[in-house]
Amino acid sequence: MSLVLPFEPKDPSIETLVRLVKGDMERVNAAILARTGSDVAMIPEVANHLISSGGKRLRPMLTLASANLCGYAGEGHVTLAAAVEFMHTATLLHDDVVDESDMRRGKLAARKLWGNEASVLVGDFLLGQAFRMMVEVGSLTCLDILSGAACVIAEGEVMQLAAAKNMNTTEEQYLAIIRGKTAELFAAACEVGAVLAARPQAEQRACRDYGMDLGIAFQLVDDALDYGGSQDKLGKNLGDDFREGKITMPVLLAFQRGDEVEQAFWRTCLEKGEASDADLARAIALLHSRNAIADTVERARHYGGRAKAALDIFPDNPARAALAEAVDFCLSRAH
Template sequence: MGVVVSLEDKKKQLSTIQPLLDLVHADMQDVIAILDERVRSHVELIPDLANHLISLGGKRLRPMMTITAAQMCGYEGDGHIKLAAAVELMHTATLLHDDVVDESDMRRGKPAARLVYGNERAVLVGDFLLGQAFKLMVEVGSLDALDILSDAAAVIAEGEVWQLEAAKNLTTTEDEYLNVIRAKTAALFTAAAEVGPIVAGKGRAERGAFKSYGTNLGLAFQLIDDALDYGGSASQLGKNTGDDFREGKITLPVVLTYRRGNDEDRAFFERTLQRGEVEEGDLEHAMELMQAHNALSDTVERARHYGAIARDALATFPDTPHRAALLQAVDFCISRVS
C-alpha cells in the first residue's frame, strides 16, 4: 500500500523506544506489581478477565510518560508510580469498554475479552478497574492530579459517545473528527503526561509543556492507527486490519477520500459505510480509492505535523536522557509507517 513498513523494519524501529524503556524499567516493575495487586478480588472472574488483557502487555506508553515526566521534573517520591498505575488501569478499562461498543474480536493480537467472557462481564470488570484507578489517585493525595485524571475519564467517555454519533456520518469534517480523537484518544495521553510535573510540584510552564506534548503525541498516535487500519497488518495494530471499515467508522482517511472523490466514489462509501452493505473486495477497493486520493499519505503527514508539535513542546527543557527518550517516543509512534 506504500505506507507500511515491513515486519523486519518494524523490529529495527522498536529500538527507538529502548531509551525510554531503560529509564523507566525499575519504576515500571513497581507499576506492574501494583496492577497485579489491584486486580485481585474475591470474585474470581475479575482477576481472570482483567489479566486476560493486562498480561498481554501492550506498549504501555501512557504510564511510561507519567514516570518519565515525573523523573524529568526531579520528583523523588513514589506517587508517580501509583499515578502511572492508575493511568494504565484507566486505559485497560477503556479498551474493555471499547471492544464491547465496537464489537471487536481481537485485541493485542488475541481474542478480545468480550469474546472470551461476554460483553456484560467485560463492561463490569472495566468499571471495577476504573474504581481501582481512582482509589490509587486518592492515595497519592494530589487534588490537582485527581482533577486532571478524573476530567480525562469524563472526556474519554464523551469522545466515545461523540464517535458513536459520528458513526456512518460521511458529512463529518476533518475538524470534527480531530475533536473526536482529541477526546477519545489524546485525552489520556494528555493527562498521563501532565500529572508527572504535577506530582513533582512544578508550575504552569512545565505543566503546559507536558500537556501539549501528551495531546499532540496522542493525536499523532491515533492518526497513524487510522492509516494502518487500511494499510497495515494485524501484528502492527494488535487487532484485525480493516476493522474500522467493517464497523462503519468514519476516520480521517475516509473523510479525506469521501470529500476528494467523485460521485461514484462517494456512492461506494455511502453503500458500504453508511448502509453497511459490504461485499467481498470492498475493503480492497476502499484502500485503492484512498491511495488514489492520497488520503493515507496525507493522514500520515497530519500525524507528522502533530508529532513535530509534541517535540517542540519539550524544546525549552534541558537536553537530558529523559527529554531525548520522550522525543524518540514520538519518532517511534510515527515510524510504524514509512
C-alpha cells in the same frame, strides 16, 4: 536483490524510554498485579487476559518519564502510572463491547471469551481501582486532571458513536473526537508527572501539550494502519474500522477528494453498512489513489513535530531525549 547498509541510523524505538523508567515500571507492574486481585474469580481472569497480552504500557511510561523530566523524587508517580494503565485498560474493555470487536492485541477480545457483560463490569472495576489509587496519592490537582480525563474520554467515545456512519463528519469534528477518546489520556498521563513535581505552570502545560499532540499523532497513525498496515502492528484485524462503519481521517480525505461514484461507494459501505471483503479491497485502492493514507500520516507527523517542540522548554537530559524518541517511534509504526 536488496543491499544491507550497515551504517544506516537504527529505526526509532521506545527502548530508550523503557530503559529510563525500567525500575519504576517494575513497581508499576507489581501494583497492577496486586490491584487486579479480587475474591470474585472472574475479575482477575478478565483483567489479566488484557493486561498480560503484550501492550507496550506507553501511557504509564509517559507518566514516569514526565515525572523524571521534571525532577520528581517521590513515590506518587508509580501509583498514578498504574492508575493511568487501569484507565486505559478499562476503556479498551468497554470499546471492544461498543465496537463488537473480536480481536485485541492479537488475541480474542475479552468479550468473546467472557461476554459483553463481564467486559463492561470488569472495566468498571478497573476504573474504580484507578480512582482509589489517585486518592491515595493525595494530590487533588492530579485527581482533578485524571478524573476530568475520564469524563473527556467518555465524551469522545460518545462523539465517535454519534459520528459513526456519517460521511458528513468534518475533519475538525474528527480531530475533536480523537482529542477526546485517545489524546486526552496521553495528555493527562504526562501532565500529572509535572504536577507531582510542583513545576511551574508553563512546564505543566508543556507536558500536557506534548501528551496531547503525541496522542493525536498516535491515533492518526492507527487510522492509517487500519487500511495500510499489518495485523501484527494493529493487534486486530485489518479493515476493522471499515467493517464497523467508522469514519476516520483516511476515509474523510478520500471522500472529500472523490468523485460522485466514489462518494456513493463510501456512503453505501459506511453509512448503509453494506460492505464486503471485496469492498474493503476497493476502499484501500481508493484511499491510495486519493493519497488519503499518506496524507493522514503527514498529519500525524505534523502533530508529532508539535509534541517534540513542546519539550523545548526543558533542558537536554535523558528523559527529554527518551520522550522525543517516543514520538519518532509512534510515527515509525506507519512504515
